[in-house]
Structure formats: C-alpha cells, structure tokens
Amino acid sequence: xxxxxxxxxxxxxxxxYGWGTGSCWNGLLSKTSAIRRIDRFSxxxxxxxxxxxxxxxxxxxxxxxxxxxxxxLLKKIAPEIPPDTFVILATTTGEIEFLQxxxxxxxQEAIKSRPDHLLNKIMLLAGTCAGGMVVSAxxxxxxxxxxxxxxxxxxxxxxxxxxxxxxxxxEFVTAGFSSLMALDRHMAKPFDKNRCGLSLGEAAGLxxxxxxxxxxxxxxxxxxEIAGWGLTNDANHITGPSKDGSGLSNAVLNAMKSxxxxxxxxxCISTHGTGTPYNDSMEMKAIKNIFGKNPIPLYSVKGGTxxxxxxxxxxxxxxxxxxxxxxxxxxxxxxxxxxxxxEGWVFPESQFFDSPVTLSTNSGFGGVNSALVLKKxxxxx
Amino acid sequence: MIAVTGIGWLTSxxxxxxxxxxNETHEGLGSLYSYFKHKSYFSxxxxxxGRFDAISKMTCFSTALALKDAGIxxxxxxxxxxxxxxxxxxxxxxxxxxxxxxxxxxxRILARGNLFIYTLPSIPLAEASIHFGLxxxxxxxxxxxxxxxxxxxxxxxxxxxxxxxxxxxxxAEETDAICFxxxxxxDISPGxxxxxxxxxxxxxxxxxxxxxxxxxxxxx
Numbered sequence: 001x002x003x004x005x006x007x008x009x010x011x012x013x014x015x016x017y018g019w020g021t022g023s024c025w026n027g028l029l030s031k032t033s034a035i036r037r038i039d040r041f042s043x044x045x046x047x048x049x050x051x052x053x054x055x056x057x058x059x060x061x062x063x064x065x066x067x068x069x070x071x072x073l074l075k076k077i078a079p080e081i082p083p084d085t086f087v088i089l090a091t092t093t094g095e096i097e098f099l100q101x102x103x104x105x106x107x108q109e110a111i112k113s114r115p116d117h118l119l120n121k122i123m124l125l126a127g128t129c130a131g132g133m134v135v136s137a138x139x140x141x142x143x144x145x146x147x148x149x150x151x152x153x154x155x156x157x158x159x160x161x162x163x164x165x166x167x168x169x170x171e172f173v174t175a176g177f178s179s180l181m182a183l184d185r186h187m188a189k190p191f192d193k194n195r196c197g198l199s200l201g202e203a204a205g206l207x208x209x210x211x212x213x214x215x216x217x218x219x220x221x222x223x224x225e226i227a228g229w230g231l232t233n234d235a236n237h238i239t240g241p242s243k244d245g246s247g248l249s250n251a252v253l254n255a256m257k258s259x260x261x262x263x264x265x266x267x268c269i270s271t272h273g274t275g276t277p278y279n280d281s282m283e284m285k286a287i288k289n290i291f292g293k294n295p296i297p298l299y300s301v302k303g304g305t306x307x308x309x310x311x312x313x314x315x316x317x318x319x320x321x322x323x324x325x326x327x328x329x330x331x332x333x334x335x336x337x338x339x340x341x342x343e344g345w346v347f348p349e350s351q352f353f354d355s356p357v358t359l360s361t362n363s364g365f366g367g368v369n370s371a372l373v374l375k376k377x378x379x380x381x
Numbered sequence: 382m383i384a385v386t387g388i389g390w391l392t393s394x395x396x397x398x399x400x401x402x403x404n405e406t407h408e409g410l411g412s413l414y415s416y417f418k419h420k421s422y423f424s425x426x427x428x429x430x431g432r433f434d435a436i437s438k439m440t441c442f443s444t445a446l447a448l449k450d451a452g453i454x455x456x457x458x459x460x461x462x463x464x465x466x467x468x469x470x471x472x473x474x475x476x477x478x479x480x481x482x483x484x485x486x487x488x489r490i491l492a493r494g495n496l497f498i499y500t501l502p503s504i505p506l507a508e509a510s511i512h513f514g515l516x517x518x519x520x521x522x523x524x525x526x527x528x529x530x531x532x533x534x535x536x537x538x539x540x541x542x543x544x545x546x547x548x549x550x551x552x553a554e555e556t557d558a559i560c561f562x563x564x565x566x567x568d569i570s571p572g573x574x575x576x577x578x579x580x581x582x583x584x585x586x587x588x589x590x591x592x593x594x595x596x597x598x599x600x601x
Contacts, residue, residue, distance in 0.1 A: 042489075045489065045490055045491070092501060093477075093500070096477075099474075099477055099478065099481060100481060102478075103478065103481045103482050103485050104485060110474065110477075110478055111474065113474070113477070114471060114472060114474055114523075115472060115523060116472075116523045116525055119523070119525060120525065131525060131526065132525055133522055133523060133524045133525065133531070133535075134472075134522065134523035135520060135521075135522060136472070136501065136502045136503050136520070136521040136522070136523070137503050137519060137520050137521065138501050138503055138504075144518075144520055148520075151538075151539065151542050151544070152538070154542065155538060155541065155542045157538060171489075172477075172480075172481055172500075175484055175489070175491075175492035175497075176480070176492050176494070176497030176500065177497075178491075178492065179491060179492040179493060179494040179497055180494045180497065180498075231464075231517075231518035231519070231520070231544070232516055232517065232518065233464075233465070233507070233510050233515065233516050233517065233518065233519040234516070235457070235460050235510045235511050235513075235514055235515055235516045236511065237511070238498055238504065238507055238508065238511070239494075239498060247516065250516070258543075365498065365501060365503075365504065365507070366501065366503050366504055366506070366507025366510075366519065367507060367510070367511070367519075368503065368507070368519050
C-alpha cells in the first residue's frame with residue numbers, strides 16, 4: 001500500500017435542505033423530503049411538477065443558478081485554499097441557462113454554457129493559479145472527480161486539489177428525463193416496493209483534498225480520508241444498468257483493493273439509490289454479490305435531496321463522512337414498504353453503527369459505476 | 382513506462398493507422414460506416430449507429446482504427462478491462478443545442494430522449510465501450526490548456542497508478558478524431574509501439590489536426 005493518503009481538510013455544500021452540511025444531515029435525520037413543487041418554469045407537460053430545489057434560488061440574467069450556489073460557498077472557503085491548488089469541476093449541465101436563452105431568445109450566448117467557462121470562474125473565485133479540468137461521467141461525475149483527485153495525490157502528482165460539483169434543476173434536464181419516463185410523479189422512493197422513478201434535485205458542493213503530509217504540515221483539520229476507489233463501465237446499455245450488477249460489483253472490489261481492506265471492515269454503504277426500479281434492483285444484486293447473506297446497513301439520500309446529478313457523488317461523500325463521525329446511518333427518506341430484495345438492508349429509520357470505514361457508490365447513464373472507500377480520520381479516532 | 386501501441390485517426394477525407402502506416406482516402410463521412418464494415422474495421426454491426434450523434438460516430442470510427450492498429454481483437458460480448466477516456470474542444474455543445482432546439486420547436490410538448498441522451502459528453506465514449514466491449518473506467522475530460530498532451534499525460538498517470546492495464550485516449554470532434562491505445566510497457570507483446578513521452582512531445586508542438594498527424598508520422 002502507498003503511504004500517501006488523500007485526506008479531506010474542508011468541505012461545504014448547499015442542498016435542497018439549505019446551506020451547509022448540517023442542514024442536509026438534519027433534514028435527512030428528520031425523515032422529511034426536500035422535494036417540492038417546481039416554480040421556476042412551467043411543468044404542465046412534464047412527467048412531474050416536483051423536484052428538490054434549493055430554497056431562494058431564482059433564475060436571473062446576471063447569475064446562473066449554479067453560480068448562485070457556488071459563489072457563497074467559494075467566497076467562504078477561499079481563504080483556506082492555497083494558490084497552488086489544482087481545481088476539478090464535476091457537472092453534467094453547468095450553466096445551462098445560457099444555452100436555453102440562446103435557443104429561446106436567439107441570444108448568441110450558448111458558448112457561455114460550456115463547463116470550461118464555469119471552471120475559469122471557479123478558479124478566479126477560489127484564487128488558484130495551478131490549472132484545472134472538468135470531469136464528466138454522467139451521474140458519477142463528482143465521485144469520479146474525487147477519485148481522480150485522490151489518485152493524483154497518491155501518485156504525488158499534486159498535493160492540494162479542490163473538487164467542485166454542481167448542477168441545477170432546469171427545463172432542459174426536466175424535459176429530458178420526462179422524455180425518458182424516468183421520473184416519479186410525486187417523490188422518489190428508493191428501495192421501496194412501489195418505487196417508480198427518480199426525483200431531480202440540485203446542489204453544489206466542494207471539497208479540499210490534500211496529501212496527509214501537507215495537511216499535517218499546514219496544521220489543517222483532517223475530516224476524513226479517501227482511502228480507495230474503483231471505476232468501471234458496464235459496456236452494456238446506454239440508459240439501463242447491467243441486470244446482474246457485475247459492473248458495480250467490480251467497482252466495489254477495485255475500491256476495496258485500492259484501500260487494502262476487505263468487505264468485513266465496511267460498516268455501512270451510501271448507495272446511488274435513485275428510486276428507479278432497475279437501478280435499485282441492480283444495486284442490491286451488486287452489493288449481495290460481495291456482502292453475501294450478511295446484511296450491513298445501507299441507505300440512499302435521494303428520497304430527501306432528489307437526484308442532484310453531477311453533484312450527487314460529492315454530496316453523498318460528505319454525508320458519508322458525517323455518518324462516520326456521528327456513527328449514525330441516516331434513514332432512507334420516503335421508504336414506506338421495503339422491496340423484498342432490500343429487506344434487512346435498508347431502513348426508514350436511522351441506525352447506529354460503529355466502524356471507521358464506509359463505502360459510497362454511484363452509477364450513471366452510459367453504464368458508468370463508481371465506488372469509494374471512505375475512512376474516518378485517525379486523528380478523530 | 383507507458384507505450385502507445387495503436388493510433389487511429391480520421392478526417393472528412395482521409396483515415397489512417399499510424400503504427401501500421403495505413404493512410405487512405407475515403408468518399409465522405411456519410412458513407413464511411415458501410416466502407417468500414419466492408420473493410421472489416423468493425424467486426425460486427427454497430428447497434429443503433431444510425432441514431433448516434435456526430436461525435437459518437439467519430440469516436441467509434443477512430444476506436445476501430447486504433448484497436449486494429451494495436452492488433453487488439455474485440456467483441457461486445459467478451460468484455461476487456463480496457464478504459465476509455467476522452468477530451469474534446471467543446472464537450473457536447475452541439476448536441477445540447479440540437480436537443481433543446483428540437484424541444485422548443487415542438488412547442489415544449491415533449492423532448493426527444495434520443496437527442497437528450499447525447500447531452501452528456503461521456504455518451505460517445507459509452508457508445509464505443511458497448512460496441513467494443515470495454516469495461517474499464519470511462520471519463521470525459523475538458524482541460525483548460527494543451528488538450529491532447531494533457532489527456533495523454535492524464536491517461537498515462539492513470540495506468541501507472543494501477544487503475545487498469547490499458548486505456549484508450551480519444552479526442553473526437555465532428556469532422557476529425559484520433560484515438561490512442563496506451564499500455565504498460567511490460568504488458569506489451571513484441572511488435573511496433575512508440576513511447577508515450579515522444580507522442581506527448583510531438584502533440585505539444587503542433588497547432589492543427591493535420592500538423593499533429595504529420596508530427597506523429599515522423600516518430601513512428
């Protein structure tokens with residue numbers, strides 16, 4: 001095993017529950033969903049009127065929805081970010097309003113919707129000068145970005161990396177998911193017998209990662225470790241997951257190998273858990289392939305936060321660190337009647353657990369799968 | 382050490398395999414799929430090729446050429462632990478415009494799922510991974526400088542870091558595309574290949590696609 005650890009020294013986020021990690025954590029523990037009626041565009045011809053939107057965001061010409069989320073987060077954290085920090089942005093649609101306006105009003109600003117333009121704005125606000133890149137892998141984007149950052153730190157290529165993730169609920173994506181008939185008319189119900197689709201959500205988050213050596217040298221608080229990662233592809237279907245879950249199983253196996261741990265050390269699992277019949281079933285198969293008949297608690301946040309697309313992975317990693325520090329597995333919001341496949345694994349109530357290791361998984365269109373092993377900071381232990 | 386064992390490229394008029402020194406003209410991208418099937422660059426029909434967006438088609442053409450150049454046979458049924466990373470100039474901007482224009486022109490009644498799916502820049506890579514049976518990591522990247530050298534360097538580091546033994550690095554636009562097969566040097570069968578650093582250096586000194594191909598011809 002490499003001795004170079006990638007550790008998180010700062011994180012923050014805004015979710016449909018509000019600003020800060022605490023509001024999301026408390027929202028999940030309250031078992032109430034942040035999925036609400038969409039009021040920023042007409043949904044009369046969409047599959048649903050609902051999505052998990054961030055309170056008080058308003059479409060306006062001067063600032064995109066994602067910049068309304070990112071600007072306060074970046075201004076708050078900027079003093080902590082060293083200028084030599086590399087920036088990785090994860091998003092699926094970024095500032096898509098520019099493209100929407102370009103098509104609807106004929107304004108020549110579609111090019112401003114490109115994520116590399118957003119990356120430049122982020123680097124300016126973060127005060128960094130060491131370059132950056134955009135990572136895109138559908139709904140795995142931000143967990144893939146975190147794994148790339150950890151890999152770059154482990155290989156000594158970089159020792160300070162800021163990962164930023166964001167996506168907003170727009171007419172562009174809501175119409176698209178409606179066309180795929182992928183949305184629950186009311187609210188997503190991950191792992192429920194009656195689940196019938198996902199609910200879209202929006203969020204933005206950031207995480208500053210450093211090598212453990214640099215974090216200690218700079219006397220940073222270490223909030224947790226990205227201990228291992230695995231990325232695979234089903235190579236099977238563009239919008240549907242592999243039915244046997246083998247692609248995700250392989251990602252989990254690769255992540256455990258990368259972390260140098262066995263499945264016995266994992267205390268709980270943050271699943272992708274979108275609430276679509278196929279995804280949740282595939283995930284249960286993938287997890288049972290590895291953990292056998294000995295259930296460990298697993299959960300999905302998406303009944304509460306909605307599916308925050310490119311931001312989902314990072315949001316779930318931050319919540320994963322919270323589970324380790326608080327020793328609580330959050331409830332799976334909107335779970336009423338647990339699917340038989342998930343019985344004994346997923347719960348509508350929070351659970352206590354005591355392990356310094358957790359796993360976070362995501363899957364996305366194109367057949368992409370990601371698994372990350374998260375460890376509690378040894379300093380906290 | 383990482384080596385490049387295959388390089389496939391194409392433009393609207395020509396295509397080639399750099400290691401095996403193939404360089405041919407063609408009659409246009411519109412008829413290239415039939416021509417590639419006839420020449421056995423595709424070992425089986427590419428499912429749904431007709432509905433692919435332009436970048437997905439270019440990604441599949443360049444991947445077929447690069448795998449042929451590297452001597453790698455494939456089947457969609459027998460998956461191989463090969464990754465596929467891509468980087469291009471504008472991501473999926475054109476596909477985003479096509480999808481949303483179509484939705485607005487329909488009176489905002491119903492978007493078309495077939496167009497929506499290509500609004501993710503990683504989808505062309507996924508289309509290729511399905512046909513060629515590539516089950517390693519899949520990522521689309523946008524770099525804010527030196528796109529192809531940055532992509533090659535990133536892919537090389539990912540292999541060195543133990544991610545997977547081989548990764549394809551692809552840069553596909555609507556009218557030109559190039560695909561590189563990268564492998565660990567101790568994982569290479571005897572045959573032609575070129576060192577990754579030489580390829581990165583050659584790519585870094587060029588400005589146009591044609592200049593880049595000519596620079597690569599000079600080092601293989």
